[in-house]
Amino acid sequence: MSRPATTTGAVLFHGRLEEPLELTVEELRALPSHRVRVSFDCLSSGQQHHGFEGPKLWDVLRAARPRVDFKGRKQRLRHLLTVTGADGHCAVLSWAEIDPDFGGQQILLATSIDGTPLDETGPQLVIPADHCGARYVSGITAVWLGSVPE
Ligand SMILES: Nc1nc2c(c(=O)[nH]1)N[C@H]1C(S)=C(S)[C@@H](COP(=O)(O)O)O[C@H]1N2
Numbered sequence: 001m002s003r004p005a006t007t008t009g010a011v012l013f014h015g016r017l018e019e020p021l022e023l024t025v026e027e028l029r030a031l032p033s034h035r036v037r038v039s040f041d042c043l044s045s046g047q048q049h050h051g052f053e054g055p056k057l058w059d060v061l062r063a064a065r066p067r068v069d070f071k072g073r074k075q076r077l078r079h080l081l082t083v084t085g086a087d088g089h090c091a092v093l094s095w096a097e098i099d100p101d102f103g104g105q106q107i108l109l110a111t112s113i114d115g116t117p118l119d120e121t122g123p124q125l126v127i128p129a130d131h132c133g134a135r136y137v138s139g140i141t142a143v144w145l146g147s148v149p150e
């Protein structure tokens with residue numbers, strides 16, 4: 001589930017997709033970009049404040065052509081994403097957190113942090129609603145889409 005992308009700073013999208021897709025930070029910039037100011041709490045370093053910019057994870061996921069039935073709504077709910085960093089840190093997101101028919105959260109794959117481009121390190125997951133910073137996975141190398149078996 002954490003097979004990294006082959007290009008430095010690129011992300012491998014794999015799992016329940018028409019085909020695996022590798023996207024660089026530069027390619028992520030081709031999608032509509034959003035800016036957010038966030039604060040989150042870290043157990044070891046306290047309250048952090050950052051400005052992030054990048055596309056919505058939802059828009060990236062749609063571009064990656066998920067093998068998911070969009071006609072109904074209930075069938076989508078069994079899907080989940082894992083987001084993995086270069087160091088193996090991994091967080092799970094449920095499909096419904098980002099689907100506009102459900103939570104529709106403004107979760108981003110940031111291409112810059114505080115104005116610094118992330119081309120070399122890889123994008124960072126931004127979850128403005130989270131109180132804790134642990135799901136702000138940095139240096140993302142892989143995003144996997146899966147579903148709970150029927
Ligand atoms: N790849 C990776 N991303 C990570 C972590 C990690 O260990 N590895 N730690 C998380 C935690 S616990 C926090 S609080 C934030 C810290 O973000 P900051 O260093 O930009 O303040 O990064 C998160 N992202």
Ligand SMILES: [Mo]
Pocket residue numbers: 041042043044045133134
């Ligand atoms: Mo943290």
